[in-house]
Amino acid sequence: MGLSTPDRSEGRIDRIRQVLACRPKWTVTDDSLMPAAVLLLLYPKDGEYCILLNKRSEQVEHHKGEISFPGGARDPEDRDFVATALREAQEEMGISPAHVTVLGELDDVVTRSRFGVRVFIGTIPYPYPFNPSDLEIAEVLEVPIASLYDPANIRWETRWDGSRLVTAYAYAFKEHLVFGATAKILQQFLELMEDALQKEGPAS
DSSP states (O other), rough: OOOOGGGGGGHHHHHHHHHHSSSSSOOOOTTTEEEEEEEEEEEETTTTTEEEEEEOOOOOOTTTTEEEEEEEEOOOOSSSSOOOOOOOHHHHHHHOOGGEEEEOOOOOEEOOTSSEEEEEEEEEESSOOOOOOOTTEEEEEEEEEHHHOOGEEEEEEEOSHHHHHHHHEEEEEEEEEEHHHHHHHHHHHHHHHHHHHHHHHHHO
């Protein structure tokens, strides 16, 4: 399943916004966690929707070399968590906050590095002149949503989270493996997409 019909893209974006607005959201209440936010950006490219990910450089403090969404820890100057997500997307990927349409939120996620992460979904116009940070970003990944639904790209990964072994979804894309909190967010979003498309009904 994927979003691959350009002439219906605006309607589908509206449907995603509606589904997000109607669903209950789980919120982290553990004050010991470091507050953070990420931005899941989707946009039409070559006739299908893609999700923007990046490979973190070896120079960042946390999750070196891993695949992630634009995002990071909240700064005291940030007005709210949306501002955190937008600021990080600008710092990491050169995306202007003015060009992002925020559609809603997914459930909060807790990372093994003890971040409590707010997850926002947004869209941007495409093509877009990404300008990734040389310090923070090793590679920009534009992942077609259809490839994430492909069973050939779905993995089960067992990893040590600091206190126990955890088995969870992971996603293969080219030579990369998306796991951990990023994969958990993707799994939740893909389930949301299924719900949105089912409610949208068949193409006319």
